[in-house]
Amino acid sequence: MESPLEPLLDGRTKGFPAAAGLLRLGQVGSMGWNVLAEDLPLPLAVLKETALRHNSAWMRAFQDLTGVALAPHGKTSMSPQLFRRQLDDGAWGITVATVQQLRVCRAYGVTRVLMANQLVGRQAITYVLDELARNPTFVFYALADSVAAVDALAAAAAVRRPGRSLDLLVECGVNGGRAGCRSLAAALAVARRIKAAEPYLRLAGVEGYEGSVPGPTPDQQERRIAEFVGFVGEVAECCADEGLFGADPVILSAGGSAYFDMVTSLPRQLGPRATQVVIRSGCYLTHDSDAYARAAVRMRERTPAIASLGEGLRDALEVWSYVQSTPEAGLAILTMGKRDVSHDLHLPYARVALRPGRDARPRQLPPDCEVTALNDQHAYLRTTEGADLAVGDMIGCAISHPCTTFDKWRFLPIVDDDYDVVDAVATYF
Template identity: 50%
Template sequence: MIQAGKRSQAANAEIIGEQLRELGAMKLDWRSKGVPGAAEASKLAETAWNVLAGDLPFPVAVLKQTALRHNSNWMQRFLAATGVSLAPHGKTTMAPQLFAQQLNDGCWGITVATAQQAIVCAEAGIRRILMANQLVGAANIAQILSLLRSTPDLDFYCYVDSASGVGLLAEALRGYHDLSLNVLLEMGVKGGRTGCRSIADAVTVLHAIAKVKEIKLRGVAGFEGMIHGASQAETEARVTAFLDLMAEAFMLCRERQAFAHEAEAIISAGGSSFFDIVAHRLKEMRDPGPTRIVIRSGCYLTHDSGLYDDGFPELARRLPRDLAQQLGSLQPGLFIWSCVQSRPEPGLALLTMGKRDASHDAGLPIPVLRGRTGSTETTPLDRQWQIKQMNDQHAYLHLPEPADLQVGDLICCGISHPCTTFDKWRVIPLVDDNWSVTGAVHTYF
């Protein structure tokens, strides 16, 4: 891998620092939901705003700092134990402040899915960007090539899975005679998303790449997160079989000397559910050359209270027992507080949040705490308390009929699938364990 020199690294750190200072100086006001009034982002701790005191307008999404710190440390220990690298998927948060934290934690780079996301990262000072997607569309390709020309120290990668896709990139590169483009050969599964379905398909793409000197093959990639079986065992077996297909394609590229010669080769998979299987299986490859295994989990930092929390025991089960005990569990870090606005009938409460505020694509929000404005006391909720439906601005909370829940009371919900909650908030307050605001994170979707 061509590494940036010390001067470039220092310059990039300064760019990231300047971006963080600009974000901290941003003025917040009522135009962002969840913000009660005018304030400077970097001085939020001085406001003494507190969720339980009712200082913030509801609903409000918050990030718990202790959970972020815990999960960051968890992943650092996992990477150290397995020897793989991490390029977390930036589409989860689209928050430069969190990207900066992840890079400080030792992440190899940041993953994106679109040209716009890549530009956000580059403008924030990120200098290694993996676009885990096909780069197509004349304007999108032009944006990336212009970005590479204006940012010569940018280490950028995108996927290819067809000769046609290679052809589109080759045609665009003719207008940029001074540039080359790093690509990863993407493998996929039948019925899944993008990616070559077979080794024969991969060979066709390799032939196309070999004809274009400006396109540099740097590795092989894929995504196993969409693979499902009739049981957990069958799912894990199918994931393993797909990783073996990726490894076969990778070794074929190595045998054909198809990788660009100046750097290590990359093999990348690993969303937020099976990155442990990826780390274990790909480490078993008998690869004679310099190789970097890159996982791309984007949701580890905030975790959740649904999709990933439910799947975590299986991930822990698959780890070596001593490592699982050393690591412990990930902690939910993203929550949405709302008010009870109506108690129209026994066993039902309507909350002041809905689809505009919380993810609903992988399960509805999970009530975890209740509180009362002005009191610092909170009460944990069990699974008898359930959100069973949401409209744009309403959530239907079903609860035990004897429960003393009043209009104006507060309900804290964990979410399932952080990716589709972050994109609903321009500003998300950071809070301590007492739910006092200590800062804010800005998102760019």
């Protein structure tokens, strides 16, 4: 039988060498494969072990600096192996957006999950309540931003009777954003309704997502984010004043992958009540070479203390492909496309090339080589004379937005600095 940690792989799996036959995921690192030796078929997404370790250490240092806890968003990788790495590195729990993602966490044995979304629908609600009843060590939080949602959850809990309360966080939002209470009055109405539904429900904290706060310029957006973080804290303070929270430390959660430094200002005490500030960055582990790289520069500018952590996050995710055609001067067509690499925030960046049989190491491509378009299975790489590309050359591309690269792969090898395959991860999207 397959397990979340040891799925079976064969040649039907993209990126897996068919000649290897049938292997368990855990065997991949002992096969002696090297990406640059063409031991695996391309296109291929790879994770770089040195960068993963560096990014893990950086985030641990950030937590030590700021005193926040981390529940990385599982939607980024949907990989139990990476969840394990994050938990081993001290993550407080794992964040999910859907019950399917929660099921992956539970199949692997993750015991604390924050669902940064509303829990709606019979199938989803029933699963969560029954899982709470089955597993006394399972800790779960969901969001609520309406009295109607609270009433539905309370009614379901009264029927399923899980034997303990379903913990909820009041979700805060902003006009022009996505879900969440738009006003203090609305948030307090939800919080009071949760309190009234005890013992079936329990108010465990307050939540928001600052990444959806709109703003016409980066400076204005950051000012609005700061105001929003203050709003989340205000809701929590009012709930504490009314005695609406349960007995445990109050959870205050926000912080995606671009602004998590800004939510560290959330209060650590609500009168005599302790709080636990939980950030939810999912992309820190692999980072990228575009959107989050630029966000990291901005983060250092607005939070100078981050400079004390040394070198920032590194990009740890690459996609490799072959040059399959050079049909005209200045154009190389690659064997990857929209099915293989993210393209929602920016097209991939062609960084290095290697000619099998000639080059011992990848060589840097000229900076004006650019991927200008993607089809489903093709990439258009505009080249210059100095690029020296031929059919069969291997091209390594950096990416923008890890979330929408991971979801295109079931299997990703982990490589060392020489591109020897030392391990692998599986995903469950």
